Amino acid sequence: MVRLEPYSPTPAARAGRVFMVVAPFVMGLVCVLLSFVPLGRIFGSSLTPAFALMAIYYWAIVRPEMFPPLAVFTVGLVFDLLSGGIIGLWAFVYVLIYAVVISQRPLVVNAPFAVFWFGFLVVAVFTGAISWAVVSIYYGRPVPPSSLMQHMVLTVAIFPIFAMIFGRVQARVLPGS
Amino acid sequence: MDPNRTALPFREFSHRISLVFMLTLAAALLLLGRAETYVFDRARQVVTDLAAPLLEVASRPVAAARRVIERTDEYAYVFDENERLRAENARLLAWKEMALNLEARVARYEALLNVQIDPSINYVTGRAVSDAGGPFVDTVLVNVGREQGAKSGQAVVDTDGLVGRIVSTGPKASRVLLLTDLNSRIPVVIEPAHYKAVLAGDNTEWPRLEYLTNISAISPGDRVVTSGDGGLIPQGLPVGLVIQTSDGNLRVQTFADRGRLNFVRVLQYEFPSQVERQDPPDVLKGPPISSSADSAASAAANSTGTE
Incomplete structure (x- = not known):
């Protein structure tokens, strides 16, 4: 009778498996770093979209088990530390938004892309409103919302490009996609 | 019994607990961030x-x-x-x-x-390597840190004018608070009327002018430069031009464009409180005051004694 050897993965296979597990989180961190790269200067503008919000929304809808609350919190905290703004602002806003997205996930998960995009529009509006309220309370006066609105409009406008990139990564790297 | 049937609710439960915990932690950070800086x-x-x-x-x-x-x-x-x-x-x-x-x-x-002239200002040149990142903060990172002599409070300029000031420094990089940031306050003078004011960022493209005593003396197009008050930022650095917004308020269009920031200079300015007194040239000095005063006093004393 033929005895099967117990399967033991090679180090490369193990590394690949680890990468697959942490890929969404790493992409979230890359998105945070990308937010601080002065891409707008190419066109003489200082506007930067909320790349991290795109990553959080995408992975919360598509593979929430691979982007747990701890990853969302870490992405928000790193953003706070790098931005030099209010500590905990984006960590709080992103975790709150994540909770809302997870609760409404069944509405969007297998819907056409237009619905997925519209869901992101709603999330961006909600994110803007929450962050504006927190910052206004923190400083004790209403903060002018013009730059926030431009930031969110740009974020929603370029979301399809990033959704496509995340989709490619998901199809090529993640198992069972 | 299928173990997956018990594992699924447990996973959901732990996910929810983790969510609540992270939300509480983030809220605590928001409160602690103000106190524990x-x-x-x-x-x-x-x-x-x-x-x-x-x-x-x-x-x-x-x-x-x-x-x-x-x-x-x-x-x-x-x-x-x-x-x-x-x-x-x-x-x-x-x-x-x-x-x-x-x-x-x-x-x-x-x-x-005999004007006491400010000493010349040294500077270090660096690059603005990052963008603000978020909609509520107007700061950039420059690749000039403590190792190059950067300190908190130092002014940062580019070829157009004042960009902002350094608010924190690391060994290799520093954070610059731009003029448009909500927390930015810069003492300025409006020329040619020479009225002093404070340039206050409010998260919009054009900072406001605060504590301006005589608004009627200021008109759009007037030049705004640093006043040097407080001794942190040198006097006379170009800041921008006064503009009038559609709601009638006076604001400042800064010369420095944050959308085109690239190379910047960090000015290593020291307030000249330790500068030695500069005496006027000898040819401009008058007769010695002390000897004439002494002779006048002795003459007065003699006249009092004879009476």
């Missing part, structure tokens, strides 16, 4: 120093792309630009003569009046 400032410096080299590498292609676009624009308008520059050069030559005359006259007056 040292720990967070330290964490910020560490993260900033780790990210600065990555951002510097990432910002190079952006700067290169920007240069390509600028060059293309320049080639498209090279003849018009040449004509404009010739005309401007002719105008500036006349201004240069006037400026040289005024410079000589000011130097003569300063010597006569």
Whole structure:
């Protein structure tokens, strides 16, 4: 009778498996770093979209088990530390938004892309409103919302490009996609 | 019994607990961030120093792309630009003569009046390697840190004018608070009326003028420069022009454009409180005051004694 050897993965296979597990989180961190790269200067503008919000929304809808609350919190905290703004602002806003997205996930998960995009529009509006309220309370006066609105409009406008990139990564790297 | 049937609710339950825990932790951070600043400032410096080299590498292609676009624009308008520059050069030559005359006259007056002149300002040049990132903060990172002599409070300028001031420094990188940030306050003077005010950022493109005593004396187009009050930022750095917004308020259009920030200078200015007194030249000194005063006093004493 033929005895099967117990399967033991090679180090490369193990590394690949680890990468697959942490890929969404790493992409979230890359998105945070990308937010601080002065891409707008190419066109003489200082506007930067909320790349991290795109990553959080995408992975919360598509593979929430691979982007747990701890990853969302870490992405928000790193953003706070790098931005030099209010500590905990984006960590709080992103975790709150994540909770809302997870609760409404069944509405969007297998819907056409237009619905997925519209869901992101709603999330961006909600994110803007929450962050504006927190910052206004923190400083004790209403903060002018013009730059926030431009930031969110740009974020929603370029979301399809990033959704496509995340989709490619998901199809090529993640198992069972 | 299928173990997956029990594992699924448990996973959902742990997911929810983790969500609530992270939300509470983030809310606690928001409150603690106001009180415990040292720990967070330290964490910020560490993260900033780790990210600065990555951002510097990432910002190079952006700067290169920007240069390509600028060059293309320049080639498209090279003849018009040449004509404009010739005309401007002719105008500036006349201004240069006037400026040289005024410079000589000011130097003569300063010597006569024994004006204490500020020492020259050293500077370090660096690059703005990051963008603000978020909609509520207007700060950038520059690749000049403590090792190059950067300190908190130092002014940062580019070729157009004042950009902001340093608010925190790490060994290799510093954070610059731009004039438009909500927390930025810069003492300024509005020329030619010479009224003092405070330039206050409010998260919009045009900072406000606060504590302005006489608004009627200021009109759109007036020049705004730093006043040097407080001794942190040198006097006379160009800041911007006064503009009037559609709601009638006076604001400032800064000369420095944050959308085009690239190379910047960190001014290592020391308030001249330790500068030795500069005595006037001997030829300008009058007769010794003390000897005449002594003789007058002794004469008065003699006259009192004889009476």
